[in-house]
Amino acid sequence: EAGVAQSPRYKIIEKRQSVAFWCNPISGHATLYWYQQILGQGPKLLIQFQNNGVVDDSQLPKDRFSAERLKGVDSTLKIQPAKLEDSAVYLCASSLAPSSALGKLFFGSGTQLSVL
Amino acid sequence: QKEVEQDPGPLSVPEGAIVSLNCTYSNSAFQYFMWYRQYSRKGPELLMYTYSSGNKEDGRFTAQVDKSSKYISLFIRDSQPSDSATYLCAMKGGATNKLIFGTGTLLAVQP
Numbered sequence: 001e002a003g004v005a006q007s008p009r010y011k012i013i014e015k016r017q018s019v020a021f022w023c024n025p026i027s028g029h030a031t032l033y034w035y036q037q038i039l040g041q042g043p044k045l046l047i048q049f050q051n052n053g054v055v056d057d058s059q060l061p062k063d064r065f066s067a068e069r070l071k072g073v074d075s076t077l078k079i080q081p082a083k084l085e086d087s088a089v090y091l092c093a094s095s096l097a098p099s100s101a102l103g104k105l106f107f108g109s110g111t112q113l114s115v116l
Numbered sequence: 117q118k119e120v121e122q123d124p125g126p127l128s129v130p131e132g133a134i135v136s137l138n139c140t141y142s143n144s145a146f147q148y149f150m151w152y153r154q155y156s157r158k159g160p161e162l163l164m165y166t167y168s169s170g171n172k173e174d175g176r177f178t179a180q181v182d183k184s185s186k187y188i189s190l191f192i193r194d195s196q197p198s199d200s201a202t203y204l205c206a207m208k209g210g211a212t213n214k215l216i217f218g219t220g221t222l223l224a225v226q227p
Contacts, residue, residue, distance in 0.1 A: 004159070040124065042204050042217030043160065056214065091159050105215070107159025 002026065004108035006092050012114045018080035021111045025073070025094030031055075032069055033105065034077050035091040043091055049075065079113075087115045119143050122205055122218030131227050135192040137203050139218045142186065145210025149181050151190045152204040154220065160204055164190065195225045 005024040013019050025032050030051050035043035046065065048056040051072040060067070064083070069075040079086055089110040096104070122139045129135055137151075148167055152160035164179040166172045166188075172179045178191040188207075192199055205218040 040219065042120075042122075042206075042219050044217070045214060056212075093159070104162050104165075105160075107161065109157065109159050112157075 004092055004094055004106055006090075006108035006111055008111055009109065010112050010114075012116065013082055014116050015084055016081040018078065019082055019113060020076055020078045021090050021092075021113075023075045023077070023092030023108060025075070025092070026096075026106055029094035029096050029106070030072070031095045032075050033093040033095075034067055034075070035093065035107075037089045037091055037110070039088070046077070082113075082115045084115050087113055089113070117142055119216050120205065120207060120218045123221055124219050126222040126224060128224045128226060129195055131195060131197060131225055133195050133225070135190075135195050135199070135223060135225075137190040137192075137205075137221050137223070139188050139205035139207075140186055141188070141207060141216075143207075143210060143216075144183075144186065146207040146216075147209035148207060149179070149188050150206040150215075151177075151179055152206055152217075154202045154204060156201075163203075197225050197227045200224050 007022050032049045034046045036046050037043045046060045047067045049069040052069045067077045089112050091107050091110045093105040093107045120141045150165040151163045153163045154160040166179050166181050169181050169183045176193045180189045202220040202222050204220040206215050208215045
């Protein structure tokens with residue numbers, strides 16, 4: 001079974017530039033998550049999709065972050081403009097079960113973003 | 117006060133030692149308790165999960181939940197160098213049912 005695919009693995013940009021991350025979840029997984037993991041901290045949920053609808057984006061800084069999930073499969077997360085404090089690993093995860101149950105999350109390897 | 121507290125370590129133990137990892141939490145609505153293992157430059161992977169209070173064993177790993185004390189533990193018996201990773205506790209429940217992670221404990225098992 002193929003895992004969650006993310007690209008790129010690493011990205012270095014200067015502040016105020018824009019950046020986009022891509023995620024392809026496990027086939028058949030209806031729920032997709034984007035997490036931000038700052039060095040030394042646990043992952044923090046940014047946005048959760050159920051199919052192509054947003055379930056929870058309460059912690060997404062909407063003035064600079066945006067995300068979409070077209071056709072309920074792949075997803076992109078964009079930051080525009082980036083700030084120094086956005087330096088983190090951005091993890092994509094997917095699950096088969098809906099969020100109300102114990103849905104086992106499968107994580108990708110993440111994109112490590114450095115904002116200079 | 118953070119919803120989930122976890123000692124960041126690092127924790128260094130010799131091979132074969134018993135490892136104890138712990139988290140405390142403040143939200144009494146949490147019902148599902150999980151432990152994720154995260155190797156360097158990889159995403160977290162689910163290691164153990166328990167529902168409500170009690171113990172669960174899987175090979176060398178035992179997860180314990182004490183809801184009365186709001187305290188969960190992960191024990192690793194006969195630790196191996198391959199167990200070296202960051203261990204994240206996570207929990208969910210209540211109205212939002214959002215998965216909340218601890219900060220993670222970095223474990224190093226020395227051969």
